[in-house]
Amino acid sequence: MINIIEVTKSFGSVMAIDNLSLHIQKGEILGLVGPDGAGKSTLIRIMIGLLAKSSGHIDVLGSTNIESVKNKMGYVPQKFSLYQDLTVMENITLIGSLYGIEKQKIQQISQEILTFTGLWQFKNRLAGKLSGGMKQKLALAAGLMHKPAVFFLDEPTTGVDPVARREFWQLLYNLNKEGMTIVVATPYMDEAELCHRVAFINLGQLISCQTPAQFIVAYPHQILELSVESKHINHHIKDCYLLDLHSFGNKYHIVTNDIDRTRTDIEQKLTQQKIPILKLQKIKPSLEDVFVLFTAQGGA
Template identity: 40%
Template sequence: MQDKTAVTIQGLSHRYREQAEGESALADVDLAVRPGIITGLAGPDGAGKTTLMRIMAGLLKPSSGSVEVVGLDPIAQANELHLRVGYMPQKFGLYEDLTVMENLVLYADLRGVKNETRKAQFAQLLDFTDLHRFTGRLAGKLSGGMKQKLGLACTLIGTPELLLLDEPGVGVDPISRRELWRMVTSLAEDGMAVVWATAYLDEAELCNELCLMNQGRVIFSGPPAEQIARMRGRCVRVGNITENRRHFLRRALGDPDVVDGAIQGESVRVVLKEGVATLPERLIANEPDAQVAAVEPRLEDAFIDLVGGGPDGRSVLAETMPEARLPEGVDANSVISAHELTRRFGDFIATDHVSFDVKRGEIFGLLGPNGAGKSTTFRMLCGLLTPTSGTAQVMGIDLKRSAGEARQKLGYMAQKFSLYGNLGVEQNLLFFSGIYGLRGSARTRKVKQMMDSFDLTRYRRTQAGELPLGFKQRLSLACALMHEPPLLFLDEPTSGVDPVTRREFWTHINALVDKGVTVMVTTHFMDEAEYCDRIALIYRGRMIAAGPPDALKRQVADDDLPDPTFEDAFIRLIQRDDAARQQAGEAAA
């Protein structure tokens, strides 16, 4: 295998029956996957990544073109192929009511791995994934990162020659993602061929070879460094801005010389169009102290440039929304309030005496690794879970006493798609508007407004469960905003969606905040955390750090890392807490 190509695809096209005439899921795709490296498949939702993965796994017959996988025809020789290829789909089939070990046994049975070979592989995989301590735990009780590790272990049973991973980093915190990447890199270095599909361009940047896709076509094939180099000199960071940074970003995105932009803590990162040498003077004409500095380009910059740029900064949604007003008597400095908030599950403390306040018109980020307690804290603050002790209030309402009343006044977008999958888009909007008390012409008007704002009209009769992921997220946000709430809870709202769709979401969120809406958000995208005004970092149930993103970055900066990213800050703050706990334990002993 070392001297061969693990996958050879030429002229591959595929069209699903339900697609309109002239549309296709894949169009004239060429791809070569070599052993010993990680080949990335990157692109937005609906680009064709999963279809291509399923064809390589022998689960889908292409409409046309030639496919050879580990020297086999994936359809004609499917049985042999399935023994030599490991495939981990987006929704990996772990049995949540089976333990870690029972899942491993099941997959060993399915792949015909027996006796001493089985024992040796189990020992190796448990050591490789560090799951030794959890063999008796139900898979459903594992954190997101541990589930992905178990999924990888099950996929590796039988020692496949080719490993197909379809978005393994979705919903996984930065520490777990780095660990997952480290494990897969070691497999590639040992000679395995790996295909890693992702919508996360920072993951794609780490691949040895990259196949960048959009609308079923390959728009670039080669080392990621080629695309990054193409953007050099076109990326700048604008700091020391006196204007509201969200307003500055909106102006920048609407400028004809700008292709993309994003908030980066107290600064704004701007990507210039090809041929534009410097930031347009008009953007900083009223900012005499603005500091403009060149920054290193990223693969995400190149991708957004290739697809014609991101959103223009205008939110049609926010333009149709009224100014958010708090109920009379509510303190604008304490729209959300947690005081010594604690939640126990038996002897386990999921949230441990957490305290903070969130102001009106503020984006407050609740961050932490998988299993750290942030989701428990989040669910208590939106009235879905009762605190064991301490207080949780939203808009002056005590969530211990009146959780139902509070839920009627806030908007909530769940981490997992929670709408009715067998209802159409319009039916979901009608249902949720009814729950929030909208009736008659006001209801009809609001449903139409949401479909127009989120470009959902073409899907009005499509079942929600059949929507592309990006449109599922749009529908979820639309349903959460039907009653124009002054407070919005977003639980990983952009998990798994592509960079352009993420930009669209944050354009809406930033504009809603300008209307006075207060936002609490959880996310595993560390660059997304930069949009927050303040962040609380939750770890082992405790709040270990809090403050604006740049202040947290400054806490970890040193001579070795003078300009840390927020991901660097996230990881270092957690490592620092682990070290402090270890020292305290040693001192107590």
């Protein structure tokens, strides 16, 4: 579906994409994951022809002339870019007209897509009056007007509440079941776990691209999950045997290569300091743990 071979993109002295190669398969959902500034948005914009690569090779849908296949691609940008002072239906109709769809056909497709996204009952509401989740559904609907073969989404659910995020991903799954290839950049690891494959990008380089399960199996360390009521727990256990410590909400993931030694150290240290342990147990690493590891390793 998409072949990217040794592509680079520089902005002056800044190398945004650094000799990156990636092959995206037909019919898959590929997640692009990485820290802010990793190059995810730049890569998407190169794939859809909004930015020119500095060097390398790229072909989309079998063509190296991306301009010639743009009508087969859909795109939802990171920032809501439709007209706030137009209604849902007016925005959709405008997008359909820009794609050259006949007026009668626009009406038919609009109803289908707005029904599919759950926006039909809000067709006469101004876009500016929609909630964050509904705006993202409208952006999704606009990107589907010409029924693309491959759909690119750049962090489409950032700032959207968990329920709306779940609904949005259900829509993506339904599209994928119909055969659509989807490329989505996401800052959320629970969303990345829903993808068929995940490409970790950092400093413009592709660190690895595998299934979520493969990433977790290959994780080289062990994880202890610690729950305590005390804050700043790293200060209390800094002398314990461990490789790293990361906070996930009200829990801590302690990275180690010796579970028993680390557990014993932590239990002794917190008992001495009279800090009750609510939970301390070995857990399977998550994709979030993998993300933290790759980010810490940088582009190496």
